[in-house]
Amino acid sequence: MKHRINILIYALLITLTCVLLLDSIYFLPVLIFITLTFLVTLTLGVLFLKMNYFLPSLIRLKNKEVLLTFDDGPDPVNTPKILDILREENAKSIFFVIGQKAEKHPEIIARILSEGHLIGDHTYTHNNMMALFSTAKLIEELTKSQATLTKLTGRRIPIFRAPIGYTNPNFARALKEMNLHSIGWSLRSYDTINKDVNKLRKRLISKTKASDIVLLHDNLDISTTVLKDYIQESKANGILFASSIDIKKLQNG
Ligand SMILES: [Zn+2]
Numbered sequence: 072m073k074h075r076i077n078i079l080i081y082a083l084l085i086t087l088t089c090v091l092l093l094d095s096i097y098f099l100p101v102l103i104f105i106t107l108t109f110l111v112t113l114t115l116g117v118l119f120l121k122m123n124y125f126l127p128s129l130i131r132l133k134n135k136e137v138l139l140t141f142d143d144g145p146d147p148v149n150t151p152k153i154l155d156i157l158r159e160e161n162a163k164s165i166f167f168v169i170g171q172k173a174e175k176h177p178e179i180i181a182r183i184l185s186e187g188h189l190i191g192d193h194t195y196t197h198n199n200m201m202a203l204f205s206t207a208k209l210i211e212e213l214t215k216s217q218a219t220l221t222k223l224t225g226r227r228i229p230i231f232r233a234p235i236g237y238t239n240p241n242f243a244r245a246l247k248e249m250n251l252h253s254i255g256w257s258l259r260s261y262d263t264i265n266k267d268v269n270k271l272r273k274r275l276i277s278k279t280k281a282s283d284i285v286l287l288h289d290n291l292d293i294s295t296t297v298l299k300d301y302i303q304e305s306k307a308n309g310i311l312f313a314s315s316i317d318i319k320k321l322q323n324g
Contacts, residue, residue: 141153143290
């Protein structure tokens with residue numbers, strides 16, 4: 072993994088600096104520069120799933136279709152409205168649901184599956200401090216979400232999305248242990264930040280291109296409001312939305 076390569080390069084550069092520059096005036100500045108570069112790379116790796124720094128994540132489709140994904144549901148108000156729109160537009164999506172919300176709305180989980188969409192694991196609690204969890208605590212969290220989702224759906228849920236998209240070596244170990252495949256995104260809608268429907272619609276329409284995996288949230292009114300126009304205008308621009316999803320292809324990257 073890129074993280075291991077980065078550690079090896081860092082160790083090598085530190086060793087070389089110590090051997091070659093120990094008595095030089097450049098020793099300390101070079102040491103600080105190498106360390107800062109290492110730390111910046113590490114931080115970017117935590118923040119940007121797209122870098123595939125700690126673990127491999129699928130961030131684009133292999134074909135030309137665009138896959139819409141919805142995080143943080145199920146939501147009793149917005150998820151059914153989103154499902155209505157997806158049905159009218161014949162688009163299939165993945166809903167990365169939070170285990171404890173799913174438990175409260177089993178009928179929405181059943182509807183998502185019966186209409187040909189997929190369920191993904193988005194942890195049990197969606198604790199915002201999860202990036203600081205130990206591997207054991209992450210495994211405990213994922214064991215709970217997996218048990219909940221399996222009970223609700225009658226099947227194993229092999230695809231996962233990290234809350235806020237933050238990953239680290241603990242996530243890499245926990246996902247490997249739980250045999251879960253990370254699904255990222257190539258286009259972030261910023262629907263959690265954007266409060267202006269028109270701006271969000273324009274952003275989505277102008278940025279969406281073939282093979283994109285789009286990150287949206289089905290617990291937000293704005294995402295529901297924008298969805299139909301976004302899909303219809305994108306279709307008019309020649310965008311094809313996924314009309315079926317093969318989970319095996321997702322797992323294999
Ligand atoms: Zn989330």
